[in-house]
Amino acid sequence: MIKIPFCDLAKLNRPMMAEIEQALLRVARSGRYIGGTEVSAFEEKLCNLTGVCHAVGVGNGLDALKLVLRGLVALGRLSRGDGVIVAANTYIASMLAIEDAGLVPVPVDPDRRTMLLDGAGVSGCHVKNAKAVMPVHLYGRAAWDAGLVRAIEERGLLVIEDNAQALGARTDIAGLNGLHRMTGALGDAGALSFYPTKNVGALGDAGAVLTDDAELASAVRSLSNYGSDRRYHNVHSGGCNSRLDPMQAAVLGVKLGYVDVISRRRRDVAASYDRMIENDLIEKPDMPEYGESHVWHQYVIKVPGRDARDAFRKHMHELGIETDVHYAVPPHRQPCYEKRQWGDFPVTCEIADRVVSLPVACVSSDEAEYVAEAVNCWRM
Numbered sequence: 390m391i392k393i394p395f396c397d398l399a400k401l402n403r404p405m406m407a408e409i410e411q412a413l414l415r416v417a418r419s420g421r422y423i424g425g426t427e428v429s430a431f432e433e434k435l436c437n438l439t440g441v442c443h444a445v446g447v448g449n450g451l452d453a454l455k456l457v458l459r460g461l462v463a464l465g466r467l468s469r470g471d472g473v474i475v476a477a478n479t480y481i482a483s484m485l486a487i488e489d490a491g492l493v494p495v496p497v498d499p500d501r502r503t504m505l506l507d508g509a510g511v512s513g514c515h516v517k518n519a520k521a522v523m524p525v526h527l528y529g530r531a532a533w534d535a536g537l538v539r540a541i542e543e544r545g546l547l548v549i550e551d552n553a554q555a556l557g558a559r560t561d562i563a564g565l566n567g568l569h570r571m572t573g574a575l576g577d578a579g580a581l582s583f584y585p586t587k588n589v590g591a592l593g594d595a596g597a598v599l600t601d602d603a604e605l606a607s608a609v610r611s612l613s614n615y616g617s618d619r620r621y622h623n624v625h626s627g628g629c630n631s632r633l634d635p636m637q638a639a640v641l642g643v644k645l646g647y648v649d650v651i652s653r654r655r656r657d658v659a660a661s662y663d664r665m666i667e668n669d670l671i672e673k674p675d676m677p678e679y680g681e682s683h684v685w686h687q688y689v690i691k692v693p694g695r696d697a698r699d700a701f702r703k704h705m706h707e708l709g710i711e712t713d714v715h716y717a718v719p720p721h722r723q724p725c726y727e728k729r730q731w732g733d734f735p736v737t738c739e740i741a742d743r744v745v746s747l748p749v750a751c752v753s754s755d756e757a758e759y760v761a762e763a764v765n766c767w768r769m
């Protein structure tokens with residue numbers, strides 16, 4: 390019987406394995422296990438890819454978000470209590486990082502079609518102390534269009550991108566400084582995650598911060614290393630230990646070279662699904678006009694509701710196909726945020742009830758056809 394796992398990381402890394410093993414051996418033999426040239430070389434590769442002036446490797450994606458926000462507070466660009474507008478249907482990491490810095494999440498419903506924050510969400514948000522916005526490029530699609538940029542500029546918001554899911558995506562609308570088109574480089578700072586299942590994944594935890602702002606980059610670097618600016622000289626009390634591991638940096642240096650190959654493969658699978666899936670019970674994801682702006686971290690369809698979703702996933706499982714849900718419970722419905730009065734988010738709740746992710750990371754074209762046929766023969 391055919392088996393299609395949701396994501397097979399060993400299979401995904403196999404074409405790059407010889408290079409990855411060489412990189413790991415190089416670090417093991419080097420004697421340099423914290424910082425050093427492996428980390429700085431990878432940071433430089435990130436700058437070359439995205440066009441930003443500064444990249445700072447950190448321990449993971451959540452820390453990247455936390456350190457950017459703590460850095461902005463330490464520099465006085467944001468003050469404790471300021472609001473950060475964010476799509477209510479994001480992964481919880483966005484909210485955790487905002488609260489960690491003493492800032493206040495201001496969730497807003499996303500656009501129903503793209504499932505992303507848009508200009509209407511920002512301009513329709515009447516929270517007075519909102520000083521920043523966190524576009525989350527959810528599922529690998531850039532949350533960046535002319536309407537959003539206009540709304541951001543009208544309110545003069547700082548922009549911190551949660552680019553954990555969309556490294557490699559390019560927009561058709563330039564970033565705030567008019568120079569960059571890659572997600573993570575569009576606003577004042579961007580946070581990346583290299584969690585193993587992300588499009589560019591490490592062999593463990595890893596993350597990075599991107600920015601053109603030298604002061605912010607150095608604050609983030611310092612905060613990630615005990616708040617020190619040089620050895621045994623501590624300038625920030627909010628410091629932590631969240632450095633990028635040279636082993637991961639070496640592996641990521643290899644994988645970063647394949648980012649366009651990875652994006653193209655996923656785009657091909659998404660295009661096959663879009664062409665082949667045909668079932669009145671299934672809503673396919675919106676295909677962006679500018680194809681490069683989506684790197685398909687997830688291919689997310691919608692079924693009629695929660696019970697239908699259970700039945701659909703069972704049907705797929707019986708045909709050997711594993712599916713997943715991103716995410717069944719939105720942050721504002723999580724037990725840890727029970728007491729927050731963030732409001733109701735009907736679009737977010739509808740999304741949470743209806744979404745299912747199909748395997749997209751490592752399916753061949755034959756497998757994509759099999760998955761599409763399985764979707765097409767589902768009845769309620």
Ligand SMILES: *Cc1c(COP(=O)(O)O)cnc(C)c1O
Pocket residue numbers: 449450451452479480482483525551553554582583584594595596
């Ligand atoms: C994965 C992810 C993060 C956190 O990244 P980690 O490396 O797991 O800490 C943050 N935000 C979003 C949207 C993510 O998908």
